[in-house]
Amino acid sequence: MARYSEEVGVRGRVVSLVVGLGLLAACSQANERALSASSSPAPPVMTTPSSKVASASAPAAASASAASAPPAPPSVTEERALQILFPGGAPASCASSSTKIRCFIGARYEAHPKEKDLALALFDEIGDVAGTEREHQMEGGFRGVIQIVPELPVGPHERHLRWVLGAQRDIRSFVKAMEAKATTPVRYRHGALAWRFLRSVGRTTPSAYAGGWEVGYNVKGSLHGSADAVRETIFHEVFHLNDQEHANWSRRALGKMVDKLMEKCGTKVACLKPYAPGKTMVRGGTYYAFQPDNGDASHEYGAELATRYFLEQRAVLEGKAYPEGRFKCGPEENRMAWKALADEFFGGVDLVPPCDG
Incomplete structure (x- = not known):
């Protein structure tokens, strides 16, 4: 979630620009009014009743048409694409x-034909842009201070770009399958993301982080050892983005429950095990969903829960049984969180068989 504050800053600049344009428009209109007042009044324009109706109904029709038009699909802006691909300025060739x-x-990928094809496919199919992170020091909570440097996913890191593309294709298929079965809208965005590839100096953490429809992806991340592992990590991180978009849903819907579980169990693995949606553990700590000093635990619990939901639903779609069992069939807290x-x-869709079945 480290990039969230930066995104707020970007929005602040956009708001300032809009306000500035509004002031310019107001000044322009004031000048026009002053000019009209100093000029001789123009003769009135005579109109027939039918022309009055037409002129009045045209704006109304336009407004109705605009109101009924579906919203434009999300996309990565040209400005953001430049930030992660060519922060020094656009190439003259474009x-x-x-x-x-x-x-x-x-x-950006001209010198790497294979990676260029992957990056273009990611953009053409999903709307994602694969660039690099800026160099900075990250305050990583329990991880300590970490030096982050940009690392384009090429050469020995090509597999990461390939795995991201494969994961995004799989997640797109999953979301479409949920939409086909839902009776209410599925409100889960998975595409039009900005990818900031990076490397942590001398470290393998964090594997990834997300905020403001951007994902930071560490080519040295300890969780990125296979295509399957990358798919799970991406679903986890993209859930964080959707959680933000849904007004901090995990805190509102799950926060009290998570707080009570942590108060009850502390970091005791045996106590937390029935409630942990995922198996990811922090070395020397506890389940990642309940790890202290890692931001709001409800956010990580929510992301781990979403990943477990994805894995179990996907198994059903593929005609398989999920090997870890049905999470919702554990303690009552699991069932309530799963349904919420x-x-x-996901439009209320749950393809996992009921617990009494």
Whole structure:
């Protein structure tokens, strides 16, 4: 979640720009009114009743049409694409391009044909842009201070870009399957993301972080050892983005329950085990979903719960039994959290057989 504060800053600048444009428009209108007042009044324009109706109904029709039009799909802006691909400025070769972002991607990966094809496929199919993180020091909570440097996913790191593309394709298919079965809207965005690839100096943590529809991906991350592991990590991180979009849902819906569980169990693994949605453990600590000094535990619990939901539903779609069993069939807290997640993000869909079945 480290990039969230930066995203707020970007939004602040956008708001300031909009306000500035509004002031310019107001000044322009005031000048026009002053000019009209100092000029001779124009003769009145005579209109027939039918022309009055037409002129009045046209704006109303336009407003109705605008109101009924579906919202534009989300996308990575040209400005953000430049930030992660060419922070020093746009390449001259893209100056006259009609598809700027696609041109930026091609130029950034020009020296790496295989990776270029992967990055372009990620953009063309999912709307994602794969760039790099900026160099900075990260305050990693229980991990300590970590030096982060940009690392393009090319050469020995090509597999990470390939795994991200594969994961995003799988998650897209999953979301479409949920939409096909839902009776209410599925409100889960998985695409149009900005990927900031990075390397942690001398460390293998954090594997990833997310905020403001961006994902930081560590090519040295300890959780990125296989395509399956990357898919799970990505679902976890993208849930954080959706959680933000849903007004901090995990804290509102799950926070009190998570707080009580942590008060009851502390960091005792045996006590927390029945309630832990995932198996990820912190070395020398406890389940990642309940690890202290890692931000709001309800956020991580929510992301681990969402990942478990994804894995179990996906197993059903593939005609398989999930090897870890049915999470919702554990303690009552599990059932309540499971249903709340399905209702909030996935149209209430739950393909996992009932607990008495």
